[in-house]
Amino acid sequence: MSTCGCSTGRSPSTAATVHPLDPLSAAEISQTAAIVRASSKSEVKFNSITLIEPPKSEYTAFRDHGGPRPTRRSLSIVIPRGTQQVVEVTVNLVSKTVESWREVKNVMPILTLEDLDVIERIARVHPQVIEACKGLGIIDMSKVFFDGWAIGVDERWGFERRLQQALAYYRTSKSDNQYAHPLDFTVVADTEREEVLSVDIRTVNGERTPIPLEEHNYLPELVGTRQYDFNRLKPINITQPQGVSFTMKGREIYWANLKMHIGFNYREGLVLSDVRMRDPYDSNNRDRKIFNRLSIVEMFVPYGSPKSPHHKKHAFDIGEYGSGFMTNSLKLGCDCKGAIQYLDAVLNSSSGTPLVIENAICIHEEDNGLLYKHTDFRDGRVISARDRKLVISQILTAANYEYAFYHTFTLDGTYKLEVKLTGILNTYCLHKNEESAPFGTEVADRIDAQNHQHIFSLRIDPEIDGSNNAVIQNDAIPANLTADQNPYGNGFVAHKTPFKTAKNGAASYCHETSRTWDIVNPNIVSAIAKKPVGYKIVNSQCPALLAKPDSIIAKRGFFAQKALWVLPYRDYELYPAGTYVCQSTGEHHPENLTISDWVARDEPIDNTDIVCYIQFGLTHFPRTEDFPIMPAEPVSVTLRASNFFEKNPALWVPPSELDTDSCSTNANSNMTKDFIEQTKSVLGPKL
Incomplete structure (x- = not known):
């Protein structure tokens, strides 16, 4: 049992049951590190160790x-100690040998949590930082904290330095909310040499900005329990007395008519592969392929204030820090409720030691409201069934923000990725002569929260009834007919635009036409609809990137300029902002290709093996209601079957009138037995 009263399970695996896509085990990480160290002429720092799929x-x-079973291989990105070199090492875990040792020039790898700790440790004792704090009246440096960030842009240094920057904050006590007390300077440091390079103090009319000292806390020990009302809300208990409806075989999950593999790595975090659905209308009861691979490959957070230091704040949270590295352990709270299956994640430290994040992935079921319903107004007969969703989730902490990722599947074959944004706004101090507007909001007295965007990139490797797929754009438009053909002017149609090449397959959302896109298999046509079988992309939460097109922000985040990119599949082309995002410029780099390079090839994307990059998110104009801790704000993208099945694929789900377990309790009575008996009398022998 977990600490929150939720039932839990764990799915162990052994070497004999390792799936080719299973993440590296602790033993494999240790083995990789030992082989790399033995092959190196100098001491190395392990930036990452991961499976090569x-x-x-x-x-x-x-x-x-x-x-034959694929050979398991690992990829280590290592940095020889005290240098800025980046080396990629491929290890064959079967032969226990190094297959490749390759130095990559002019790139910088992910900043790990260990790397980000460096700047706080060295800044706190640096004379210039101490002097900057004294200028604000701070003597006790133990009360000063530094959030490490990748450096968005800083022309003072190039690739001879592995850079990071830090935003400074103050705490009045151990548990105080530091984001209520932002300081007016930032620090730039060399991660590998552990050197402070610059302390940048911002002044307004030659003056420092005093610390905003009013406390804005949210932790119970500081808020005080008197503020909470424990009686207004009654408990909601989620129970599944007969257990869950899914089964696990290693990291493969089987639920309803769906099955898939659940992977994990330091960069993308959760990875779902081999998503298939059993067709209830297929005479051979076959599993039909839907998606080969699903993952979130980038998350771009550009800030919209041109004032220093905010122009340097445009975080690529996945490419610069790694979703896996930032993943929470979910064992200490009810981040999921109900009967839960947890999966651990195994990552690495800089020394190559395996690190286990317990309960990194949560798997559970939830009621999902109505699946279908109809009331016959003639005889009052009602038919309805309850939907259910399988939720596979992870939550990560990126400094001040939390991101909760929920990959959900429902009984009609729909896939939805929902992201809930919470945590704390990134804040900055406001001088008495300044106003937060128009580039931000004063969320508390002299505390500025800047406008910013959150743009996520979902990579879909579709496999709609096979590997050869295509994408068709759908726009709802008035029918182009003559007055004789459309005398009442009410006709409208779906205008369909097939995408033929990569440049053609770069698309923006259009609200006026309710634009959607179909991923189809052009080789298999629905016998009923006379249209290719497919899955429809529904994505209306896709804000346009607001940085100017010629800015370094737009160049680095080129992928965020479109709601959809469609490209031919190539092994190991995964990350739209590049394999190495830290200190990237957005310019062409032969060993660090981005989606702009892939699109420039303008290769065919019709009736071939393709991948889709779907961008979605929100533009955040902060509110006072977002402070001191944000209510969760959801954004999502959905893929729904479109002429894929012969008919509603969830008709196998018993209607509620036949399934007493799915009937709810009446607010003023026990289970609605009378309703069930009345229904039986109407149905008679049919029941």
């Missing part, structure tokens, strides 16, 4: 045709 053709041959 097998090439798709090799994995498909194994999965579908009984081909």
